Amino acid sequence: xxxxxxxxxxxxxxxxxxxxxxxxxxxxxxxxxxxxxxxxxxxxxxxxxxxxxxxxxxxxxxxxxxxxxxxxxxxxxxxxxxxxxxxxxxxxxxxxxxxxxxxxxxxxxxxxxxxxxxxxxxxxxxxxxxxxxxxxxxxxxxxxxxxxxxxxxxxxxxxxxxxxxxxxxxxxxxxxxxxxxxxxx
Numbered sequence: 001x002x003x004x005x006x007x008x009x010x011x012x013x014x015x016x017x018x019x020x021x022x023x024x025x026x027x028x029x030x031x032x033x034x035x036x037x038x039x040x041x042x043x044x045x046x047x048x049x050x051x052x053x054x055x056x057x058x059x060x061x062x063x064x065x066x067x068x069x070x071x072x073x074x075x076x077x078x079x080x081x082x083x084x085x086x087x088x089x090x091x092x093x094x095x096x097x098x099x100x101x102x103x104x105x106x107x108x109x110x111x112x113x114x115x116x117x118x119x120x121x122x123x124x125x126x127x128x129x130x131x132x133x134x135x136x137x138x139x140x141x142x143x144x145x146x147x148x149x150x151x152x153x154x155x156x157x158x159x160x161x162x163x164x165x166x167x168x169x170x171x172x173x174x175x176x177x178x179x180x181x182x183x184x185x
Contacts, residue, residue, distance in 0.1 A: 001072065002036045002037075003028060003036065003070060003071070003072045003074060004038050005038065005076075006091065007040075007043055008076060008078065008085045008087050009085070009123070011043075016160045016163050018076050018121075019178070020121035020174075020178060022076075023121075024074050025074050027182055038069075040091075042091055046086075046090060047087065048090065049086070050090065050093040059094075063091060067101075067113075071115075072118075072119070073116055074119045074120075075118065076123075079139040082137070102150050110151070112151055114151030116152055118147055118156070119157075119184060120158065122143075123160045123161075124139065124159065125164030125165070129159075159177065160173040160176070
């Protein structure tokens with residue numbers, strides 16, 4: 001089984017999404033045994049932003065092929081300024097390709113990547129599950145929309161929330177997210 005592990009945080013060793021995504025991959029390794037794992041660090045080596053000249057480039061083709069080859073995709077995704085990091089958006093721009101991961105038909109768009117399992121390790125500095133913060137949450141919703149568009153209707157999302165509100169809450173959020181990661185099978 002092939003796993004594609006993506007991290008998109010620029011925080012390096014201080015990144016909560018990286019810690020949780022690594023825990024998910026380790027749990028998958030324990031639960032499922034022999035895995036072929038490909039790792040991409042989008043934070044330190046971001047894909048080129050989509051341009052007309054770069055559309056269909058060898059880099060773009062490599063990104064798409066790596067995604068298509070994976071059975072499981074693990075995405076470490078921090079919330080930056082209420083949304084996903086630009087480097088993660090760039091990666092998605094290279095995999096949302098008509099005829100490869102979706103197509104348009106008589107009934108509109110149809111996702112072609114629905115057989116993949118996707119697990120998202122999401123880290124947010126504040127609280128966005130309550131009514132006040134929900135209107136500003138554009139990370140999980142954006143990821144769910146893009147994944148749903150290509151046929152992945154039910155990604156598994158592990159959230160560490162409130163990590164910037166204080167050391168005690170950060171520790172509590174990380175502990176809860178790592179506990180959720182330990183239940184991935």
